[in-house]
Amino acid sequence: MTQAMHQVLVVEDDPGIRDVLRALLAAANYRVIEAVSAARGEIEARTHKPDVAIVDLGLPDRDGVDLIRGVRSWSALPIIVLSARTAEDQKIAALDAGADDYVTKPFAAPELLARVRAALRRAATGALTSSVIRLGAVVIDLARREVRGLPASEHLTPLEFRVLENLARQPGTIVKQDRLIREVWGPAQVDDTRGLRVCIRKLRAKLEPDPQRPKYLVTEAGLGYRLYVDDVGV
Numbered sequence: 455m456t457q458a459m460h461q462v463l464v465v466e467d468d469p470g471i472r473d474v475l476r477a478l479l480a481a482a483n484y485r486v487i488e489a490v491s492a493a494r495g496e497i498e499a500r501t502h503k504p505d506v507a508i509v510d511l512g513l514p515d516r517d518g519v520d521l522i523r524g525v526r527s528w529s530a531l532p533i534i535v536l537s538a539r540t541a542e543d544q545k546i547a548a549l550d551a552g553a554d555d556y557v558t559k560p561f562a563a564p565e566l567l568a569r570v571r572a573a574l575r576r577a578a579t580g581a582l583t584s585s586v587i588r589l590g591a592v593v594i595d596l597a598r599r600e601v602r603g604l605p606a607s608e609h610l611t612p613l614e615f616r617v618l619e620n621l622a623r624q625p626g627t628i629v630k631q632d633r634l635i636r637e638v639w640g641p642a643q644v645d646d647t648r649g650l651r652v653c654i655r656k657l658r659a660k661l662e663p664d665p666q667r668p669k670y671l672v673t674e675a676g677l678g679y680r681l682y683v684d685d686v687g688v
Contacts, residue, residue, distance in 0.1 A: 460574060463487045463504035465495035465521065466536070467514050471559075475508065475536075478563050484570070490514070492521040499525050506573045508566075511537040511548065519551045526552030532573035536561060542676035546630070549677070554627060556677070572626045587622055587683045589661050589670045596622060608660050613638065617653050621671070621681035630678040654679060 462484045466472050472488055479486045487502050489495035492513045499507060507525070511518035522533055535548045538559040545556050554576070555569050585596040592603040596619055601610050610618065616638045621629055635644050643649070654673075658665040672680045 460506070461485045461487055461502055461504040462570065463489065463495065463498055463502065463507040465489045465492070465498075465507065465509045465513065465518070467491065467510065467512075471510075471536075478567065479570075482567055482570075492516045492518065492524075495521050496524055499529065499531060504531065505577065506532045506534065506570055508534050508536050508570075509553070511535060511539055511544070519547055522548060522551040522553050530577075532577050534566075534569055534573060536566070545677055549628065549630065556628070556674075576624075576626060587625065589683060590663060592661055594618065594622070604660060610657075610660065614653055614657050614660075617650070618657060618681070621679060622683070625681050625683045628674050628678050628680055632678075634678065 460483075462479050464472060464475050464479070464486060466475065466488075467490045472490075476486050476488070487498050487504055489498045492515050495507070495509065495513075498504070509518050509521060513521065518535065518537070522535070525531060525533065532555075533553045534555040534557060535545075535553045536557050536559060537544075537548070539545070540558050548556055554573055557566055557569060585598075587594050587596070590603075592601065594601050599615060601615075604610075617634060620634055620637050631647060631650055632644050635647065635650055638653075639646070639649060654671060655665075658668050658671050661670060662668045670682050672682060674680060
């Protein structure tokens, strides 16, 4: 499938923002389908089977979170929230309802397009199908629990490897910090975020070309972390 064939459903009631999104997406060779309400958004999603949806939360008929939950009950369609809501609990509610990503308004056009491309790549490849990922010069074999390309004096501890493994299951996707803590440290430690922050800092020191400006292990403030990879199946 070429990029020109990808369909993007935009569910947004503000005509000015719809105009901006339509022009932006059309210039990037996406076909744009528009809806001004949650009810219309679900109809368009069922009718056109778009490749990705961009959904506002403040819709006139009902909350966008309800639309996300409704669509997610019958479709794995990638959903990117585009909303002026910045509160942590509102972001978490959208992600818990089934959104794959969250972008706040005002938004940068290059970032939104990058998020759309990432969502399309994930949908095309599904979950990580290879146990091998590349972060720059570092190659990580999750199945063999091997790391190649680190200096001889460096290695990943079992704890660091478990955190990396959990992030690598869904490259490019936000993994909430409470989920990471629960799966690595156990549910009893879910309120203790210090250990996770320390572990992320150590991983960046070992894996990032510039740990102060991470490009692979990226923090999503108030939510969790993403792992961006250069390649899979190396």
